[in-house]
Amino acid sequence: MATKKKFPNGRMASIKMSGGIREILTRAGEMEEEGRSIIHMEIGRPDFDSPKCAKDAAIKAIEEGNVHYTDMAGAYDLRCAVAEKYRRENGMDVDADKNVVITNGAMEALTASFLTLFEPGDEVIVPAPYFSAYADEIAISNAKLVAVPTKMENGFRVRVDDIAAAITPKTSAVLLNSPNNPSGAVLTKEDLEEIAAVAVERDIWVISDECYEKFVYDGGHVSIASLPGMAERTVTISAASKTWSMTGWRIGWVVAPEDMRPYVNKCHQNLTTCANSFAQAGVVEAFAGADADVEAMIAEYRRRRDMVVRWLNDIKGFEAATPAGAFYAFPKIAALGMDGFKFCSWLLEEAGVSTVPGEVFGMPGHIRIAYCRAYDYVEEGLARIKKAVESL
Numbered sequence: 366m367a368t369k370k371k372f373p374n375g376r377m378a379s380i381k382m383s384g385g386i387r388e389i390l391t392r393a394g395e396m397e398e399e400g401r402s403i404i405h406m407e408i409g410r411p412d413f414d415s416p417k418c419a420k421d422a423a424i425k426a427i428e429e430g431n432v433h434y435t436d437m438a439g440a441y442d443l444r445c446a447v448a449e450k451y452r453r454e455n456g457m458d459v460d461a462d463k464n465v466v467i468t469n470g471a472m473e474a475l476t477a478s479f480l481t482l483f484e485p486g487d488e489v490i491v492p493a494p495y496f497s498a499y500a501d502e503i504a505i506s507n508a509k510l511v512a513v514p515t516k517m518e519n520g521f522r523v524r525v526d527d528i529a530a531a532i533t534p535k536t537s538a539v540l541l542n543s544p545n546n547p548s549g550a551v552l553t554k555e556d557l558e559e560i561a562a563v564a565v566e567r568d569i570w571v572i573s574d575e576c577y578e579k580f581v582y583d584g585g586h587v588s589i590a591s592l593p594g595m596a597e598r599t600v601t602i603s604a605a606s607k608t609w610s611m612t613g614w615r616i617g618w619v620v621a622p623e624d625m626r627p628y629v630n631k632c633h634q635n636l637t638t639c640a641n642s643f644a645q646a647g648v649v650e651a652f653a654g655a656d657a658d659v660e661a662m663i664a665e666y667r668r669r670r671d672m673v674v675r676w677l678n679d680i681k682g683f684e685a686a687t688p689a690g691a692f693y694a695f696p697k698i699a700a701l702g703m704d705g706f707k708f709c710s711w712l713l714e715e716a717g718v719s720t721v722p723g724e725v726f727g728m729p730g731h732i733r734i735a736y737c738r739a740y741d742y743v744e745e746g747l748a749r750i751k752k753a754v755e756s757l
């Protein structure tokens with residue numbers, strides 16, 4: 366007899382189970398099985414191989430028996446590599462023992478931070494468009510996402526006045542993501558200084574997801590935690606996933622204030638114990654020896670970005686900003702008179718190009734195009750989009 370106990374609980378019930386990237390991927394997969402040629406521009410999975418030095422180090426770690434639990438907060442040498450990176454590149458005062466927790470990708474870093482910080486009903490200010498998983502992870506932590514829309518005309522950079530206006534007594538944090546998935550927006554140092562001033566004045570946390578920090582094509586990356594007064598109220602999150610094309614290795618990290626870090630670690634420990642031992646060994650080597658791999662990726666992404674923007678500006682009915690970072694474009698399609706879901710389904714059936722509706726990222730009227738596949742492949746996708754859209 367099936368249980369009469371109610372499920373799922375309110376927390377899981379508040380999560381949308383459909384209407385995301387998965388549905389599009391499933392349909393694209395079905396079409397491929399039917400023999401259709403599909404250009405995938407939906408998923409943010411880089412097409413580069415992981416650096417050889419990281420792969421060699423992981424294999425060596427397995428062969429040498431580094432196959433057991435590590436320190437729960439992460440292997441000491443990896444925590445040292447993370448701390449050293451932030452001291453050297455980001456101007457932050459980070460200590461391997463006091464501030465760093467190694468997690469299973471940025472996803473766990475985000476969830477563990479949310480579960481540590483938010484009380485039920487707390488509000489989290491999130492500039493829109495935003496990475497779709499934020500909504501689910503905030504719901505899992507029983508908090509409430511308060512979206513603050515950005516404007517394409519402003520390069521999708523959030524305005525500090527809009528953040529300030531959204532703050533209420535229930536606001537716990539503002540969640541920043543620069544460079545941004547899906548818009549490619551990069552916040553300037555001045556933007557971050559203004560946001561920092563509001564965070565200090567109104568006494569809120571800043572959670573800064575900097576997964577794409579290496580992929581900035583115009584301007585540079587600034588960590589908000591490096592600004593005066595911010596280290597003690599900022600949680601910085603990143604991962605090996607995008608930087609070195611290591612999405613399957615599942616290594617990320619949290620850099621937290623010293624008094625918060627033990628709680629993040631406790632949460633992480635109870636969620637996953639520790640990150641994979643030999644994957645951590647590989648990431649230590651990526652920090653030490655994969656700068657050239659990253660430089661090559663940046664150059665190639667920039668080349669693809671320039672090509673994507675040229676095409677988007679040449680498609681009637683599309684309007685696009687030039688993404689300053691990451692590997693996504695987020696053109697406006699509102700003039701075509703279809704919502705994002707309708708447009709993306711139509712485009713998939715009509716042109717065999719798989720993209721994601723802006724609705725998934727909290728901004729209807731746009732679609733996300735990921736350009737983390739080979740140059741010619743991406744170009745063929747754009748040519749197909751242009752042909753289909755201009756036949757409407």
Ligand SMILES: Cc1ncc(COP(=O)(O)O)c(C=O)c1O
Pocket residue numbers: 409469470471472473496542545546574576603604605606607612616617
């Ligand atoms: C903005 C952002 N944060 C976090 C993640 C998750 O990263 P990871 O694969 O390291 O868990 C992604 C993945 O697409 C992302 O785009």
